[in-house]
Amino acid sequence: MERNFISFSPPDIGEKEIAEVIHSLKSGWITTGPKVSLFEKNICEYCDIPYAVATFSCTSALFLTLKALGVGSGDEVIVPTFTFASTAHVVVHCGATPVFVDSDPDTFQMDTSKIEDLISPRTRGIIPVHYGGNVVEMDEIFSLAKKHGIFVVEDAAHAIGSEYNGRKIGSLQSDATCFSFYATKNLSTAEGGMVVSGNKTLIDLVKKLTMYGISDSREIWQSRYTPKGNWFSDVEMIGYKANMTDLNAALGIHQLQKLDQFNSTRAKYSLIYKNKLIGTGIGFMDVKSHVRSAWHLFPILLPANVDRDKCISELKEKKIGTSVLFRPLHLHSAYQKLLKCRQGDFPASERIFERLVNVPISPSIPEDDINYIADSIKKVLL
Numbered sequence: 200m201e202r203n204f205i206s207f208s209p210p211d212i213g214e215k216e217i218a219e220v221i222h223s224l225k226s227g228w229i230t231t232g233p234k235v236s237l238f239e240k241n242i243c244e245y246c247d248i249p250y251a252v253a254t255f256s257c258t259s260a261l262f263l264t265l266k267a268l269g270v271g272s273g274d275e276v277i278v279p280t281f282t283f284a285s286t287a288h289v290v291v292h293c294g295a296t297p298v299f300v301d302s303d304p305d306t307f308q309m310d311t312s313k314i315e316d317l318i319s320p321r322t323r324g325i326i327p328v329h330y331g332g333n334v335v336e337m338d339e340i341f342s343l344a345k346k347h348g349i350f351v352v353e354d355a356a357h358a359i360g361s362e363y364n365g366r367k368i369g370s371l372q373s374d375a376t377c378f379s380f381y382a383t384k385n386l387s388t389a390e391g392g393m394v395v396s397g398n399k400t401l402i403d404l405v406k407k408l409t410m411y412g413i414s415d416s417r418e419i420w421q422s423r424y425t426p427k428g429n430w431f432s433d434v435e436m437i438g439y440k441a442n443m444t445d446l447n448a449a450l451g452i453h454q455l456q457k458l459d460q461f462n463s464t465r466a467k468y469s470l471i472y473k474n475k476l477i478g479t480g481i482g483f484m485d486v487k488s489h490v491r492s493a494w495h496l497f498p499i500l501l502p503a504n505v506d507r508d509k510c511i512s513e514l515k516e517k518k519i520g521t522s523v524l525f526r527p528l529h530l531h532s533a534y535q536k537l538l539k540c541r542q543g544d545f546p547a548s549e550r551i552f553e554r555l556v557n558v559p560i561s562p563s564i565p566e567d568d569i570n571y572i573a574d575s576i577k578k579v580l581l
């Protein structure tokens with residue numbers, strides 16, 4: 200039988216999501232409205248945190264949070280080098296400087312033992328990134344933040360549903376946590392993001408910034424279509440346009456109901472991979488016992504004698520899509536120009552990257568295919 204290509208990270212959109220989008224389209228309310236508010240409320244309940252604001256993306260969530268915290272020219276913000284570009288881009292867009300930190304070779308998370316040396320009088324905060332759904336050693340981040348009076352904003356793009364010491368990511372003591380609902384993430388609204396926080400003032404400010412800096416802009420919009428609200432508007436600050444629409448929230452409301460099921464399937468698949476690939480010389484990401492990973496990614500480190508490009512193309516011939524997430528930021532030309540960083544600066548991240556392949560772990564992939572992928576990896580290594 201001819202096998203279909205197994206793509207790296209397909210979305211899992213069901214009939215309920217589709218019906219909800221159609222409902223929005225027919226309701227006459229297609230932009231930020233009741234479904235965005237409901238999705239925000241549902242995320243607050245899920246994460247056990249009082250306040251949330253939905254955004255266009257995780258990138259805009261992170262950017263507007265830094266803006267709301269007053270990050271600007273002359274400031275420094277500590278970020279891992281082993282992350283997606285937007286974690287550092289948002290710091291640059293604020294006019295501030297990202298300061299890279301190397302990775303822990305076992306957990307692949309930012310190496311918290313290397314942070315204190317990087318803290319200067321200009322340091323305003325830290326953005327820990329929960330790579331792959333695994334979690335950064337947050338107790339150490341919080342004690343550094345407290346000692347030096349700096350903020351913590353979690354980039355939890357991979358970590359909706361992850362837990363640290365029995366608490367959901369989003370409910371820890373950070374200033375704010377940002378999620379991504381991009382097409383490939385554990386919960387998808389096609390494009391989308393969310394900031395959650397225990398700080399109402401911060402969330403109200405981010406909400407204003409998503410809507411041009413106009414106060415109560417959501418209510419003003421409603422006044423155009425419903426008997427509620429007031430026509431008066433005041434532009435209180437020079438804001439942005441980064442709101443989520445009800446069409447996206449319609450997807451999110453139903454995706455969230457399936458998230459725990461999605462994540463437990465991911466955990467099951469991670470065990471299949473580990474059980475099948477143990478003893479082959481492949482290295483795995485270590486998840487500590489006080490962490491529950493959302494398994495957004497399943498990274499494997501190939502044995503040193505294996506040619507990665509050859510391995511990836513042989514898997515492609517076997518109809519298996521893979522990815523390499525991430526090429527550390529200090530190796531990218533834009534950051535080399537901007538920060539004068541170069542190869543060799545962050546050796547642990549480079550060692551992970553050089554042998555790294557991410558294999559499919561989406562819950563929409565059948566279990567048989569996961570077994571087939573694991574068996575194929577073994578064959579390719581021979």
Ligand SMILES: *Cc1c(COP(=O)(O)O)cnc(C)c1O
Pocket residue numbers: 255256257258259282283285286328354356357378379380381391392
């Ligand atoms: C996907 C991702 C983002 C950006 O999310 P968007 O919603 O696409 O803006 C940020 N950080 C990390 C680590 C990511 O993987």
